[in-house]
Amino acid sequence: MTFPSLGFSSQLTQGCVLSLQVTAKTAFLFILPQYNVSVPTADGEIVLYHYGLKDLVTILFYIFIAIILHAVVQEYALDKINRRLHLSKVKHSKFNESGQLVAFHLTSVAWCLYVIATEGYLSNPRSLWENYPHVHLPFQVKFFYLCQLAYWLHALPELYFQKVRKEEIPRQLQYISLYLVHIAGAYLLNLTRLGLILLLLQYVAEFFFHVARLFYFTDENNEKLFNAWAVVFVVSRLFTLTLSVLVIAFGLARVENQAFDPEKGNFNTLLFRMFVLLLVCFSQAWMMWRFIHFQLRRWREYRNEQSARKRAAAVAVHGKQQSKTVKRESGYHENGVVKAENGTSPRTKKLKSP
Numbered sequence: 001m002t003f004p005s006l007g008f009s010s011q012l013t014q015g016c017v018l019s020l021q022v023t024a025k026t027a028f029l030f031i032l033p034q035y036n037v038s039v040p041t042a043d044g045e046i047v048l049y050h051y052g053l054k055d056l057v058t059i060l061f062y063i064f065i066a067i068i069l070h071a072v073v074q075e076y077a078l079d080k081i082n083r084r085l086h087l088s089k090v091k092h093s094k095f096n097e098s099g100q101l102v103a104f105h106l107t108s109v110a111w112c113l114y115v116i117a118t119e120g121y122l123s124n125p126r127s128l129w130e131n132y133p134h135v136h137l138p139f140q141v142k143f144f145y146l147c148q149l150a151y152w153l154h155a156l157p158e159l160y161f162q163k164v165r166k167e168e169i170p171r172q173l174q175y176i177s178l179y180l181v182h183i184a185g186a187y188l189l190n191l192t193r194l195g196l197i198l199l200l201l202q203y204v205a206e207f208f209f210h211v212a213r214l215f216y217f218t219d220e221n222n223e224k225l226f227n228a229w230a231v232v233f234v235v236s237r238l239f240t241l242t243l244s245v246l247v248i249a250f251g252l253a254r255v256e257n258q259a260f261d262p263e264k265g266n267f268n269t270l271l272f273r274m275f276v277l278l279l280v281c282f283s284q285a286w287m288m289w290r291f292i293h294f295q296l297r298r299w300r301e302y303r304n305e306q307s308a309r310k311r312a313a314a315v316a317v318h319g320k321q322q323s324k325t326v327k328r329e330s331g332y333h334e335n336g337v338v339k340a341e342n343g344t345s346p347r348t349k350k351l352k353s354p
Contacts, residue, residue, distance in 0.1 A: 029054065029057055029058070030057055030058060030060075030061040031058070031061065032058070033049050033055070033058060033139065033142045033143055033146060034049075034052060034054040034055065034058065035049055035050050035051065035052045035054065035055075036048070036049050037049070037050065037136060039136060047139070048136035048137060048138060048139075049136065049137050049138075049139060049142045050135050050136055050137065050265075051137075051142070051187060051188065055146060058146050059146055059149050059150045059153065060150075061150075062146060062147055062150035062151075063150045063153050063154045065150070066150055066151050066154035067154050067157070067158070067161075070100060070154065070158060073099070073100060073103050074096065074099075074100070074162075077099065077103075078095070078096050078099040078100070081095075081099075082095060082096070085217070085218060087217060089165075090165075091217050093162075093164060093165060093168060094168075094213065094217070095213075095214065095217045096162065097172070097210075098210040098211075098213045098214050098217075099210075099214060101206065101210045102207065102210045102211055102214065104151060105203045105204075105206050105207040105210065106207060108148070108199070108203050109200065109203045109204055109207060111144060112144070112196055112199060112200045112203065113200065114140075115140050115141060115144055115196060116196055116197065116200065118140070119138060119140075119141065119193075121193055121196065121197065122197075126251075127193065128193045128194050128197070128247045128251060129194075129247050129251030129252050129254075129255060130251075130255070132190065132252060132255050132257065132266070132268055133190040133257075133264065133265040133266045133267070133268070134190045134191075134192055134193060135190055135264070135265040137192060141192055141196070144196075145183065145186075145187045145192060145195075148179075148183050148199070149180070149183055149184060149187070152176055152179045152180050152183065153180070155172070155176050156176065159172060159173075178283060181279075182195070182198075182199075182279075182283065183195065183199070185276075185279070186198075189267055189272075189276070190265045190266075190267070191276070194243070194244070194247050194248075197243060198240055198243070198244070198280075201236040201239055201240050202236065202240070204232060204236060205229070205232050205233045205236040208225070208228060208229040208232045208233075209226075209229045209233070211225060211229075212225035212226045212228070212229045223298075226298070230291075230295065233291055234291075237284055237287065237288060240280070240284055241280070241281065241284055244276075244277060244280045244281075245277065248273050248276055248277050248280075249273065249277060252268050252273055253273065255268060260272070
C-alpha cells in the first residue's frame with residue numbers, strides 16, 4: 001500500500017529546507033562580513049577576512065540599523081531632556097547633534113580600545129607596519145570598520161530627517177566627509193591597524209568636546225570642560241602626527257616588500273607614503289585652524305562679556321552716588337543759605353509769644 005500524502009509532505013519539507021537555506025545565505029550576506037579565508041597557523045587554522053564589493057550590502061544593512069538607533073536615542077533620551085531645558089531652535093539643533101555624537105563616540109572609544117587591546121597593537125607597536133600589506137583582517141577589525149562606515153553614511157540622510165538648518169549643513173558635511181575619507185582610505189589601503197589608533201585619538205577628543213557643549217547648553221556659565229577638551233585636543237593632534245610619521249615615513253619605508261601591486265593590496269611606494277602623510281598633515285592642520293578660530297572667538301566673547309559687566313557695575317555705582325547726593329541736598333543754595341524748594345528757609349521759625 002502506498003501513501004501519496006507522505007511523499008508530498010517529504011517534498012514539501014525538502015522545499016522548506018532549501019528555501020530556509022537560501023534565506024539564511026541571503027541574511028548572512030547582509031548581517032555578517034563576507035570574504036572569509038582560512039589561514040593556517042601554528043595552533044591550527046584561523047578565519048580572517050578581506051574586503052570586496054559585497055561589503056556594500058553589509059554596510060547598507062547597518063545604515064538602517066544606525067538610523068533606528070539614532071531614532072531611539074533621540075526619542076527616549078534627547079527629546080525628554082530638551083523638554084526640560086526649553087532651548088532655542090539653534091541650541092536645540094546643536095544639543096541634539098552633540099547628544100547623538102556623545103553616545104556614538106563613547107561606544108566607539110570603548111569598542112576601539114577593546115579591539116586594539118585584544119589584537120595587541122599597543123603592546124607591539126611594530127605590528128602597525130610589519131608584514132604590510134595587512135590584507136587579511138580579524139573578524140572584529142573588519143566588523144568595526146564596516147559599522148564605522150555605516151554610521152557616517154547614515155549621517156547624510158539624517159541631515160534631512162533631523163531638519164538641520166541650512167546654515168549648519170555645510171559644517172556637518174565637512175566633518176562627515178573627512179571621517180568617510182579617512183576611514184575608507186585606511187580600510188581600502190590596508191592601513192587598518194594605524195587607522196584604529198588614529199580613530200581612537202580623534203574620538204576621545206571629540207567626546208570631550210561634545211560633552212563640554214552639552215554642559216554649556218544646560219548652563220552657559222559652565223565652560224571649564226572646554227579647557228579640558230582644549231588640552232586633550234592638542235595632545236591628540238601631536239600624537240596623531242607623531243604616530244603617522246613614525247609608521248608611514250619610517251616603518252613602511254623599511255619594509256622589504258615595497259611595490260605597487262593593487263591585486264595583492266600592496267601600495268607601499270614613495271608616492272603612496274607621501275600622499276598619505278600629506279593627507280594626514282592637511283587634515284590635522286585644518287582641524288588646528290578651526291580649533292584656534294574657536295578659541296579666539298571664545299576669548300573675544302569672554303572679553304566683551306567682562307567689559308559689559310564692568311560698564312554695568314560702573315553705571316550702578318555712579319547711580320548710587322548720585323542718589324545719595326540728591327538725598328543729602330534736598331534743597332538749593334542762595335547767598336550761602338540753604339533754601340527749600342519753595343524758596344523758604346529750611347530752619348524752623350520761632351513763634352512770637354502772645
